Amino acid sequence: MTPRVEDAAAQRGRGRRPGGPDTRAAIVDAARSSFAAKGYDKASLRGIARDAGVDPALVHHYFDGKAALFAETMAVPVNPSELIERVLDGDRERLGWRLAETFLTVWEPPERREALVALVRSSMTSEDAARMVREFLGREVFGRIAASTGAADPQLSGSLAASQMIGLVIARYVVRVPGVATASRDELIERLGPVLQGYLVDDPRRPE
Amino acid sequence: MTPRVEDAAAQRGRGRRPGGPDTRAAIVDAARSSFAAKGYDKASLRGIARDAGVDPALVHHYFDGKAALFAETMAVPVNPSELIERVLDGDRERLGWRLAETFLTVWEPPERREALVALVRSSMTSEDAARMVREFLGREVFGRIAASTGAADPQLSGSLAASQMIGLVIARYVVRVPGVATASRDELIERLGPVLQGYLVDDPRRPE
Numbered sequence: 001m002t003p004r005v006e007d008a009a010a011q012r013g014r015g016r017r018p019g020g021p022d023t024r025a026a027i028v029d030a031a032r033s034s035f036a037a038k039g040y041d042k043a044s045l046r047g048i049a050r051d052a053g054v055d056p057a058l059v060h061h062y063f064d065g066k067a068a069l070f071a072e073t074m075a076v077p078v079n080p081s082e083l084i085e086r087v088l089d090g091d092r093e094r095l096g097w098r099l100a101e102t103f104l105t106v107w108e109p110p111e112r113r114e115a116l117v118a119l120v121r122s123s124m125t126s127e128d129a130a131r132m133v134r135e136f137l138g139r140e141v142f143g144r145i146a147a148s149t150g151a152a153d154p155q156l157s158g159s160l161a162a163s164q165m166i167g168l169v170i171a172r173y174v175v176r177v178p179g180v181a182t183a184s185r186d187e188l189i190e191r192l193g194p195v196l197q198g199y200l201v202d203d204p205r206r207p208e
Numbered sequence: 209m210t211p212r213v214e215d216a217a218a219q220r221g222r223g224r225r226p227g228g229p230d231t232r233a234a235i236v237d238a239a240r241s242s243f244a245a246k247g248y249d250k251a252s253l254r255g256i257a258r259d260a261g262v263d264p265a266l267v268h269h270y271f272d273g274k275a276a277l278f279a280e281t282m283a284v285p286v287n288p289s290e291l292i293e294r295v296l297d298g299d300r301e302r303l304g305w306r307l308a309e310t311f312l313t314v315w316e317p318p319e320r321r322e323a324l325v326a327l328v329r330s331s332m333t334s335e336d337a338a339r340m341v342r343e344f345l346g347r348e349v350f351g352r353i354a355a356s357t358g359a360a361d362p363q364l365s366g367s368l369a370a371s372q373m374i375g376l377v378i379a380r381y382v383v384r385v386p387g388v389a390t391a392s393r394d395e396l397i398e399r400l401g402p403v404l405q406g407y408l409v410d411d412p413r414r415p416e
Contacts (some may be wrong), residue, residue: 136337153387160379162388163372163380166383167373175346177342178346179366179368195407
């Protein structure tokens with residue numbers, strides 16, 4: 001019988017967990033606990049491997065870096081780096097619309113929406129969750145996009161784009177403000193596209 | 209000695225509270241409890257007068273309607289109707305910037321920011337607070353502005369503008385995402401102005 005994650009500490013004394021179908025799940029469980037306890041930046045892949053009772057090489061075998069592992073704990077099925085590449089790759093004049101579409105594609109399905117809503121909701125009252133929103137959504141997702149578009153103030157541009165999407169999540173799924181709560185995906189892409197484009201590409205102070 | 213608000217029920221049997229400096233504060237206290245318990249729509253000025261132990265005419269004497277009384281419980285010193293008039297009155301091409309400036313003028317001072325942050329934070333976990341955000345911010349503030357600008361879909365336009373400002377409050381004051389957390393008032397007005405303008409005035413589907 002495969003030991004449960006909670007037995008990882010006990011198991012460490014008896015040797016490390018080998019690779020296998022349960023190993024991947026054990027790593028994700030350990031990562032979820034570690035991110036929640038330490039925040040995105042301070043959680044290390046090495047520490048997560050130790051908590052899961054596996055060799056660090058196995059973490060790298062299953063996951064393409066910390067952002068990918070965090071996304072997996074958030075039930076996001078794709079490596080955020082790939083999504084960001086997809087948004088950046090293509091017609092620059094349509095970047096805002098591609099970002100809106102990608103965001104909604106990733107987070108509209110109910111089971112993933114729940115994880116995002118839980119994170120945003122927790123960030124109101126827990127400094128750990130707030131740090132995760134700052135470091136993952138703010139920096140790893142929107143910050144990286146803003147840094148790639150040549151906006152004059154990437155940090156402000158990226159954080160404003162993040163603020164719109166945080167507000168969207170709250171207004172649409174949590175507070176359910178009439179209008180945005182029931183709008184179709186296509187309506188939202190049409191309205192959010194130019195806003196994200198304005199923040200991330202057409203910065204008014206961007207040197208021409 | 210003037211009876212405290214909590215004595216209002218007892219006091220009712222002995223006759224109503226006369227007008228005076230404490231009366232206004234008693235009405236605001238009763239309103240705060242009533243809005244919190246019943247939500248914006250279901251709280252009535254008559255019920256608030258009864259809870260405060262005053263004649264309903266006194267509520268109308270002190271406050272210019274329910275929105276003004278709610279704003280007072282939120283520590284906002286101005287009747288929202290006047291603020292909305294100020295935003296609507298003037299160059300239509302600059303409406304978004306005037307709205308950003310007005311919003312920040314009203315809610316940047318720490319003591320009022322606290323009330324707004326408390327409302328938005330509570331709306332994550334309490335259906336009563338969520339209803340207040342929907343009915344007050346969503347409908348009475350942003351909905352009324354959108355309805356006055358001739359946007360093709362005022363409810364969607366107003367709620368998207370509200371979503372941006374809810375996200376701003378969270379990103380700037382609660383989660384403190386680097387960039388938006390420390391931006392100056394003027395930087396925010398410069399960046400939020402065109403976004404609110406786009407949602408509320410330059411709706412892409414507005415008939416020309």
